[in-house]
Amino acid sequence: MDELLLRSLTPGVLGILVRRGAGFAAAEDAVQDALVEAVRVWPDDPPRDPKGWLVTAAWRKFLDATRADTARRRREDLVDDEPAPGPVPASDDTLQLYFLCAHPSLTPSSAVALTLRAVGGLTTRQIAQAYLVPEATMAQRISRAKRTVSGVRFDQPGDVATVLRVLYLVFNEGYSGDVDLAAEAIRLTRQVAAAIDHPEVAGLLALMLLHHARRNARTAPDGSLVPLAEQDRSRWNTTMIAEGVEILQAALARDRLGEFQAQAAVAALHADAPAAAETDWVQIVEWYDELIKLTGSPVARLNRAVAVGEADGPRAGLAALAALDDSLPRHTAVSAYLTERDGDLPKAARLYAEAARQAPNLAERDHLTRQAARLNSRL
Amino acid sequence: MAKFLLLKHYRGAPAAVNDVSMDKWTPEEISAHMQYMQDFADRLEKTGEYVDGQALAPEGMFVRYDGEGRPPVTDGPFAETKDLIAGWMIIDVDSQDRAVELAGELSAAPGAGGRPIHEWLELRPFLTELPTISE
Numbered sequence: 001m002d003e004l005l006l007r008s009l010t011p012g013v014l015g016i017l018v019r020r021g022a023g024f025a026a027a028e029d030a031v032q033d034a035l036v037e038a039v040r041v042w043p044d045d046p047p048r049d050p051k052g053w054l055v056t057a058a059w060r061k062f063l064d065a066t067r068a069d070t071a072r073r074r075r076e077d078l079v080d081d082e083p084a085p086g087p088v089p090a091s092d093d094t095l096q097l098y099f100l101c102a103h104p105s106l107t108p109s110s111a112v113a114l115t116l117r118a119v120g121g122l123t124t125r126q127i128a129q130a131y132l133v134p135e136a137t138m139a140q141r142i143s144r145a146k147r148t149v150s151g152v153r154f155d156q157p158g159d160v161a162t163v164l165r166v167l168y169l170v171f172n173e174g175y176s177g178d179v180d181l182a183a184e185a186i187r188l189t190r191q192v193a194a195a196i197d198h199p200e201v202a203g204l205l206a207l208m209l210l211h212h213a214r215r216n217a218r219t220a221p222d223g224s225l226v227p228l229a230e231q232d233r234s235r236w237n238t239t240m241i242a243e244g245v246e247i248l249q250a251a252l253a254r255d256r257l258g259e260f261q262a263q264a265a266v267a268a269l270h271a272d273a274p275a276a277a278e279t280d281w282v283q284i285v286e287w288y289d290e291l292i293k294l295t296g297s298p299v300a301r302l303n304r305a306v307a308v309g310e311a312d313g314p315r316a317g318l319a320a321l322a323a324l325d326d327s328l329p330r331h332t333a334v335s336a337y338l339t340e341r342d343g344d345l346p347k348a349a350r351l352y353a354e355a356a357r358q359a360p361n362l363a364e365r366d367h368l369t370r371q372a373a374r375l376n377s378r379l
Numbered sequence: 380m381a382k383f384l385l386l387k388h389y390r391g392a393p394a395a396v397n398d399v400s401m402d403k404w405t406p407e408e409i410s411a412h413m414q415y416m417q418d419f420a421d422r423l424e425k426t427g428e429y430v431d432g433q434a435l436a437p438e439g440m441f442v443r444y445d446g447e448g449r450p451p452v453t454d455g456p457f458a459e460t461k462d463l464i465a466g467w468m469i470i471d472v473d474s475q476d477r478a479v480e481l482a483g484e485l486s487a488a489p490g491a492g493g494r495p496i497h498e499w500l501e502l503r504p505f506l507t508e509l510p511t512i513s514e
Contacts, residue, residue, distance in 0.1 A: 108473060134429075134431070137430060362506045
């Protein structure tokens with residue numbers, strides 16, 4: 001039994017049932033029942049058209065569950081023990097499912113959970129493990145999300161941006177249980193990219209590939225953080241980088257710039273440099289300017305200050321930083337870095353220590369504490 | 380999504396507004412308090428925001444390594460001046476605002492006279508694993 005095949009077919013089957021008017025929760029139950037049936041029947045009698053088989057079986061399970069007339073159901077079961085493959089519509093219902101799972105009425109955490117469950121085909125247990133919460137908690141989160149979208153009309157075009165936001169959240173999740181959420185996000189984004197011809201979908205896919213390609217080099221064997229400039233570039237996945245760059249170039253050529261394309265462009269410039277010192281910081285500053293125009297994001301302004309510091313020297317970077325709100329996350333860390341490069345080591349050490357206290361995660365805190373210790377031991 | 384620890388103190392937090400020690404409450408008031416906490420936890424389980432929670436005994440001790448081959452040093456039950464944690468709850472919520480909202484609700488548990496305690500709860504964000512994108 002090909003579990004991956006079943007997992008890849010599930011969202012499409014679920015989408016068709018929901019499109020035909022089944023409620024989300026009822027449709028999911030019916031699909032689960034059909035999958036159980038498939039596991040039982042297929043090894044001895046593999047279907048010619050697995051998806052059609054599943055649609056027919058799931059639709060019948062759904063009708064079974066909603067029909068009150070048990071006698072008729074039993075009679076029909078006798079007549080029709082094996083479902084014949086039914087026609088499968090050519091339109092991609094999976095995409096509709098993405099829109100439903102990312103619906104704006106859901107909180108981000110609910111949208112993420114529902115997406116992983118319904119279009120990712122992950123079990124509730126796998127999702128709970130990935131997010132380090134009890135399975136009961138995740139089950140409640142998912143069932144609440146299903147109730148929230150149960151009244152949502154399914155025939156309206158969804159907003160691509162919300163789908164991309166949810167996929168980006170999944171990708172940017174640092175935890176990992178037995179499921180690699182970053183790889184899962186890439187798999188799902190590939191599906192969306194195959195279904196929607198949109199430069200920002202391509203931009204997000206490129207961004208994910210370019211970041212994922214550097215993952216092995218990003219942490220040392222002891223789990224500590226390795227800054228971009230110190231990473232062993234031979235450990236970057238060049239195949240993945242090449243694919244990301246190719247996807248990005250095709251997207252940029254269409255001249256409809258969006259924030260994911262701009263971010264991917266920055267990532268591509270880093271990936272493209274044979275050594276950290278050869279990074280094209282001038283062009284990176286230009287891309288951050290584009291990103292700020294598109295989003296006004298304070299984080300982009302902060303990153304721009306870092307890039308300016310590299311392109312035009314630490315003084316210029318500190319000047320760019322001075323114009324920003326110092327309560328921004330990582331503001332102090334950037335200030336520490338630029339101050340060190342400017343040569344004021346005592347002040348930089350103090351700033352690193354302060355940045356460590358504000359760090360949002362363990363790896364960054366340890367990294368910044370080490371930076372402070374390194375400078376203090378030289379003073 | 381972010382996890383937060385709600386810490387309830389026996390001692391060490393600023394004084395509650397309705398600051399009457401629990402042994403001076405009526406049994407009914409204590410039951411109402413416990414019920415409120417239980418209902419709160421049940422509700423968070425249903426919203427998918429509950430991770431874990433436990434009450435802690437007041438009799439803790441500090442323990443310290445005392446060198447190779449020696450038993451660890453303990454300083455026995457906490458001295459009067461020390462901070463004491465009465466219990467904790469971990470929640471997993473969409474934002475810090477939501478965490479503050481929930482902590483505020485928990486702080487309103489009924490105390491003496493059936494009025495809210497207005498006790499101070501300590502709210503601490505978890506340091507998370509490294510997100511994928513951090514460069």
